[in-house]
Amino acid sequence: MEVIKSARTMQRHAAELRQRGKRIGFVPTMGYLHAGHLSLVDAARPHCDVLVMSIYVNPTQFGENEDFDAYPRDFDRDFRLARERGVDTLFYPDTAELYPENHATSVRVEGLEEKLCGQSRPTHFRGVTTIVAKLFHIVHPDIAVFGQKDAQQAIILQRMVRDLFFPVRILVAPIVREADGLAMSSRNTYLSPEEREQALALYRGLQQAKKRVESGEANSNIIIDEIRSIWRQQPNLREDYISIVDLDNLEPLSQINQCALIAVAAYVGTTRLIDNIMIDKDGTHALKIKNT
Numbered sequence: 609m610e611v612i613k614s615a616r617t618m619q620r621h622a623a624e625l626r627q628r629g630k631r632i633g634f635v636p637t638m639g640y641l642h643a644g645h646l647s648l649v650d651a652a653r654p655h656c657d658v659l660v661m662s663i664y665v666n667p668t669q670f671g672e673n674e675d676f677d678a679y680p681r682d683f684d685r686d687f688r689l690a691r692e693r694g695v696d697t698l699f700y701p702d703t704a705e706l707y708p709e710n711h712a713t714s715v716r717v718e719g720l721e722e723k724l725c726g727q728s729r730p731t732h733f734r735g736v737t738t739i740v741a742k743l744f745h746i747v748h749p750d751i752a753v754f755g756q757k758d759a760q761q762a763i764i765l766q767r768m769v770r771d772l773f774f775p776v777r778i779l780v781a782p783i784v785r786e787a788d789g790l791a792m793s794s795r796n797t798y799l800s801p802e803e804r805e806q807a808l809a810l811y812r813g814l815q816q817a818k819k820r821v822e823s824g825e826a827n828s829n830i831i832i833d834e835i836r837s838i839w840r841q842q843p844n845l846r847e848d849y850i851s852i853v854d855l856d857n858l859e860p861l862s863q864i865n866q867c868a869l870i871a872v873a874a875y876v877g878t879t880r881l882i883d884n885i886m887i888d889k890d891g892t893h894a895l896k897i898k899n900t
Contacts (some may be wrong), residue, residue, distance in 0.1 A: 609691040611698045615706065615746045618699050622660075622748040630657040634749030634776075636740060639663040640680040641689045644784040644792035648753040649693045651781040655751045661690050662699040662743055664706065668714075669735030680794055699747065706742055714738045717764045717771070723858040724760045724871055725882065728848055736761055737768050744774055751777045755784075757791050759869055759884045760858065783883075785811070791883045798879040806842040807876045810883045813838040813850075817870050821887050826864045828852040839874065848873035848880065855886070 612618045625632055633656030635648045652659055663686055670676035683700070690698055714734055720726075721733035744752070754762045762780045769778055784792045789811035790804070799807060813835035820831050832850045839845050850872050852861050861868050864887070871884040 609687075609695055609698055611687070611700055613700050613702070613705065615701060615742075618660075618697075618701075618746050619748070621697065622746070625658050626748060631750045632656055632748060633659045634743070634747050634752040635659070635661045635695075636743050636752065636754075637661060637663055638665045638679065638794070639686045640682060640794040640797075641686045642784075642792050642794065644755055644757065646689065646693050647784045648755060648781050649690075649695060651779060652751060652753045653694065655777075655779070656749075658696045659694065660697045660699055660747050660749065661695045662701075662747070663690075664699075664701055664739070664743075666706075666735055666739040667703060668707070668738060669732050671729050671731055674729075675795075675798075678798075680797055699743075706739065715741045715768065715772075717767050720760070720764045720767060720858055724849060724851055724853070725873060726760075728873070733761070733764055737764060740765055741768065741772070741774075744776055749776050751779055753779045753781055755781050756884070756886070757783045757793070757882065759871060759886070763855065763858065789815070791881075793881065795879055795881065799876060803844055803877045803879065806844050807879075807881055809839050809842045809845055810872055810874060810881060813872065814870060814883060814885045818885055818887055821864060828860070828862050828864065831864075831870070835870075835872065842876075844877050846875040848875060 612621060622632060633652035635652055637645050649659060665679050665681065667676055715737040716734050717737055726733055754765065766778050769776055786792060788808055790807055816834050816838060817831045820834060825831060831852060835850050839847060852868050852870050853859060854861055855867055855869050869884055869886055873880060873882045
């Protein structure tokens with residue numbers, strides 16, 4: 609596995625691959641890899657000849673007083689896991705490489721970035737779209753894979769790709785969970801054993817919501833109240849949001865008539881966690897985010 613740190617070198621490498629007719633798959637990450645990240649590698653592999661993973665903890669998607677400095681990092685471990693999973697090229701830039709002095713350009717997707725997580729993290733998605741746009745220009749992928757756990761992010765990036773005519777196909781892979789249902793996240797390492805147990809309320813609430821939809825309930829307020837009642841039993845859990853929204857525009861739905869995203873975010877102690885499920889009105893199966 610080759611490690612590239614320079615953006616220009618990565619661009620030249622990608623151009624050489626494309627000249628040879630190779631399809632490039634891309635998995636952008638912030639490192640501290642877990643099984644969820646590695647599942648994105650598996651999802652990308654059938655669609656490409658060469659697989660590139662990036663590891664970069666992007667400062668612009670962290671707000672003031674968020675956990676940028678504390679975010680877990682372990683490059684040696686990440687290198688080993690990526691190589692064992694079959695990654696061909698690891699792009700590992702530093703901040704001076706991606707945000708040169710006096711940089712002044714950012715990318716916004718208005719109308720989507722302000723909703724859900726954007727309410728409590730108002731600058732987060734501008735940081736995400738800006739860094740992903742940079743990475744797309746550097747890696748020149750044919751396909752890029754993101755996880756459903758960050759469903760709002762995936763929907764926003766699909767819109768960015770469409771609006772700016774990026775020649776890349778976005779694939780969305782299912783959420784990978786621990787055996788007890790907790791969605792895998794690098795931030796799970798922040799949780800104490802007690803908090804780790806209480807964090808399971810996020811998934812229990814979503815499972816209860818799914819059961820209610822399967823039983824015929826379509827009223828979003830009723831479903832949200834049931835999730836909230838489960839959360840209230842956990843003394844260290846504080847709600848950020850519980851929302852049922854349209855998959856295209858993230859607008860709140862009063863009724864689940866066809867497909868919907870049930871998205872939640874909460875603080876468990878001081879750790880902010882997110883989760884979601886996608887359902888149809890009949891509750892027969894989880895729906896994938898549509899691919900561009």
